[in-house]
Amino acid sequence: MTPGDETVHDEACPLLPHSHAESQTSSQASPTPLPLGQLAALCAVRLVDPIAFTQLFPYVNDFISDLHLTDDPSRIGFYSGLVESTFAVSQLCSIYLWAKLSDKIGRKPVILTGTLGTATTTMAFGLSKSLRGILSARCLGGLFSGNIAVIHSVVGEITDSTNQARAIPIYALMWQVGSVVGPLIGGTFSHAASKYPDVLGYDIFQRYPYFFPCLISAIIAFVGVFLGFVFLQETLPSKCKRNNEKKCSSTGSSGPSSQVESPILEHKTMSLKEVLAYPAISALVASGFSLSFLATSFDVVFVLFCYSSVQSGGLAFSASKIGWSLAISGGISSVLQMFFMPYLLRTFNCAKMYVFSMGAWPLAYFCLPFLNLIARWGSTEGGELNANATAILWVGIAVTLGLSRIGFLAFSTSMILVKEHSPIPGALSQSNGIVQFAMCFARSFAPFLVSSLFALSIDNNLLGGYLWVIVMICLSIFINIDSRRILLHSKKTVS
Numbered sequence: 001m002t003p004g005d006e007t008v009h010d011e012a013c014p015l016l017p018h019s020h021a022e023s024q025t026s027s028q029a030s031p032t033p034l035p036l037g038q039l040a041a042l043c044a045v046r047l048v049d050p051i052a053f054t055q056l057f058p059y060v061n062d063f064i065s066d067l068h069l070t071d072d073p074s075r076i077g078f079y080s081g082l083v084e085s086t087f088a089v090s091q092l093c094s095i096y097l098w099a100k101l102s103d104k105i106g107r108k109p110v111i112l113t114g115t116l117g118t119a120t121t122t123m124a125f126g127l128s129k130s131l132r133g134i135l136s137a138r139c140l141g142g143l144f145s146g147n148i149a150v151i152h153s154v155v156g157e158i159t160d161s162t163n164q165a166r167a168i169p170i171y172a173l174m175w176q177v178g179s180v181v182g183p184l185i186g187g188t189f190s191h192a193a194s195k196y197p198d199v200l201g202y203d204i205f206q207r208y209p210y211f212f213p214c215l216i217s218a219i220i221a222f223v224g225v226f227l228g229f230v231f232l233q234e235t236l237p238s239k240c241k242r243n244n245e246k247k248c249s250s251t252g253s254s255g256p257s258s259q260v261e262s263p264i265l266e267h268k269t270m271s272l273k274e275v276l277a278y279p280a281i282s283a284l285v286a287s288g289f290s291l292s293f294l295a296t297s298f299d300v301v302f303v304l305f306c307y308s309s310v311q312s313g314g315l316a317f318s319a320s321k322i323g324w325s326l327a328i329s330g331g332i333s334s335v336l337q338m339f340f341m342p343y344l345l346r347t348f349n350c351a352k353m354y355v356f357s358m359g360a361w362p363l364a365y366f367c368l369p370f371l372n373l374i375a376r377w378g379s380t381e382g383g384e385l386n387a388n389a390t391a392i393l394w395v396g397i398a399v400t401l402g403l404s405r406i407g408f409l410a411f412s413t414s415m416i417l418v419k420e421h422s423p424i425p426g427a428l429s430q431s432n433g434i435v436q437f438a439m440c441f442a443r444s445f446a447p448f449l450v451s452s453l454f455a456l457s458i459d460n461n462l463l464g465g466y467l468w469v470i471v472m473i474c475l476s477i478f479i480n481i482d483s484r485r486i487l488l489h490s491k492k493t494v495s
Contacts, residue, residue, distance in 0.1 A: 031162040038158045039167055041231035042151060043174045048115050048224040049145055050178025051185065052122045052217045053087075056210075057299075058187035058323040061307050063210050067131055077304045079131070081451030084300060086135050088443035090142025095149055095440050099433030102150040106236045107157075107429075110150050112228050117144025119221030126214025149436040153429040156419040157235040164416060165345035172412040173337040176405075180330030182217070187323020189213040270427045272434065280421035280489035281431055284414060285438045287358075287486060290479040291410050292439035294361045297450040297472060298404050304454050305368060310375045312458050313465040315393075329401040336405055341412060350416050351490035357410035358483045362476040364403040369466050371396050417486065 056063070064079045102110040121141035128134045159167045189195075192212035193205040205212050276282050306322045308314025317325065344353055374396055378389015385393065414435065422431040450468065457467035 031166075032160055034163050034167055035158045037231055038154075038233055038235075039170065041228055041233075042154055042158075043171060044227040045111055045115055045224045045232070046151055046171060046174040047178050048118055048221040049148065050175045051182040051220055052118050052141070053145075054179050054182030054326065055186035055213050055217045056125070057303050057326060058183050058319040059190040059210055059213070061303070062190070062319060063134070066209075067129075067134075069131060075455065077307075077451040077455050078448075080304075081300060081447040081449075083134055083138055084296075084447035085444055087138040087142040087145075088296075088440055088445075088447070090139045091146045091148075092142075092437065092440040092444045094143045094146030096433045096437045098147045099149045099153070099429045099436075102147075102153070102236065103429055106234050106239050107150055107154050108228070108232050108234050110147050111154070111232065112225055114144045114147030114150075115221055115225050115228065117141070119218040119225065120144075122214050122221065123211075123218045126211035127208055129208075146440075149432040150429060152415055152418075152432045152436070154235050155415070156422075156428050156432070157237070161420075164419070165342050168412055168415055169337045169341035169345070172341070172415070173334055175411075176330050176333035176337055178330075179333065180327045183323040183326035183330070185216050186213045187320045187326075189216060190319060270423060270430060272430070275423060275427055275430050275434060278421065278423050280417070280486070281423070281434070283485045283489050284417055284421065285435055287354075287479075287483045288414055288435045289438040289442045290482065291358065291407075291414070291442075293442035293446045294472075294476055294479060295404075295408060295411070296443045296446040298361070298364060298407075300447045301450045301454055301468065301472070302368070302401075302404075304451060305372075308458070310372065310379055313369070313372050315371060315375050325397055325401070328398055329405060332398070332402045333405040333408060336409060337412070341409065345413075345416070349490070350413050350420070351486050354410050354413040354417060354486060355480070355483050357407055357413065358480045360403045360406040362473050362480065364400055364407060365469060365472040365476055367396065367400040367403065369469050371400065417490070421489070 060080045060083060061076050064076050064083070065073075069079055070076065098110055098114065118141060121137050121144060125134060125137035125141065128137055155168065155171050156164075189200075189212045191209045192200040193202065193209065200212060276285070302325075303322060304314070306315045306317040306325060309316045371393060374389060374393045375385065378385045378393070380386060415432075418431050418435050419428060422428045450472070453468045453471060456462065458465045463470060
């Protein structure tokens with residue numbers, strides 16, 4: 001044994017390190033079969049959140065406009081950003097509490113309660129008639145959606161190092177699928193009574209033109225609750241061991257790898273300070289914050305960019321076109337997750353993949369102003385785009401959104417890195433909770449900040465109205481450089 005291989009053990013450190021156990025097992029055994037029932041139930045529950053979250057994107061600016069809060073169209077972005085920031089702040093306040101609660105009462109009740117709350121608050125959002133009502137619904141929705149770290153933890157608890165390259169892309173795909181379905185629901189079924197009077201011309205949909213897409217999203221959430229209640233099994237280590245140790249091993253990974261890992265699956269808890277003392281976890285927390293800021297800012301500013309007039313630096317898209325643009329984005333993500341991510345995870349180091357994905361953000365922001373230049377170039381006197389400009393514009397949108405979806409792959413690799421570097425298995429939920437807390441903290445102010453920067457740049461014609469682009473490119477470059485700290489602390493990179 002070389003000096004570099006020595007490990008200091010104390011009463012809180014397992015005799016067989018988790019990473020060593022997995023590496024020895026993976027070299028000796030074939031991949032562990034996936035627990036398909038558990039994974040399917042998790043995917044059904046995971047699908048709820050992105051649909052409920054993204055279905056409002058195509059019409060949120062119109063919703064705010066209908067409230068007549070301002071006569072200045074450029075100020076609408078401020079209020080729509082406030083709506084999203086309210087959701088993120090509420091989620092921020094609840095995410096670590098949900099994670100801690102799941103360590104006490106179990107994963108399943110926390111997941112089902114949060115999903116049920118998401119369904120209820122989504123309907124309340126569609127029935128709102130004032131800014132206060134909208135903010136209240138989004139606030140409650142954020143509180144219930146804070147269980148995302150718990151769902152991530154269950155994925156980690158039912159997989160091991162031999163099958164996570166297959167399971168996590170499938171799980172992560174649910175966000176992409178929801179990101180396709182959600183905007184299509186919002187863009188297609190807002191103002192349902194006027195669009196489809198023969199089928200949906202009911203009084204409630206006339207009085208609440210944005211309720212029907214919220215109702216569809218809520219029904220999907222209720223279905224997710226039902227499927228989770230029937231098929232989702234408890235994976236909290238202490239509860240599994242107390243109920244039936246053999247049953248616990250069957251709900252998670254089975255086979256030779258689980259036999260190696262079972263001695264270290266004792267359910268222990270650590271304090272927040274102890275978890276953050278691990279350099280890899282603290283680096284993932286900091287980088288997760290930055291990743292979430294860039295991703296949230298891009299999603300918010302892209303919608304504002306599409307909604308704004310061509311003269312103001314945007315694309316003047318309707319709600320339906322915005323919905324189709326976001327659907328294209330989700331479709332690109334689905335292809336990346338399903339057909340490329342499993343191979344990449346098996347072939348390349350996860351930490352290096354994370355850094356590579358972060359490098360796509362400066363390019364994604366760089367492409368946005370060129371879309372406006374295409375729209376200006378192809379605009380006719382009536383304000384419509386000619387056929388050639390339309391084709392070029394949609395190709396440009398696909399390229400830009402494709403770059404952003406490469407950046408979004410960092411979320412999937414972050415999940416794996418958190419699992420690999422969790423101090424002990426019992427601290428996995430806490431580790432996920434801390435990282436998700438940092439991500440939600442960034443989401444709490446990113447919409448407000450980027451929408452305000454967007455409005456400031458356009459109102460004052462700063463750098464031709466593109467100051468927001470320069471700022472975001474510079475931030476993206478700095479964040480990409482900072483993310484390389486993860487390479488220094490990654491177990492596989494160091495070894």
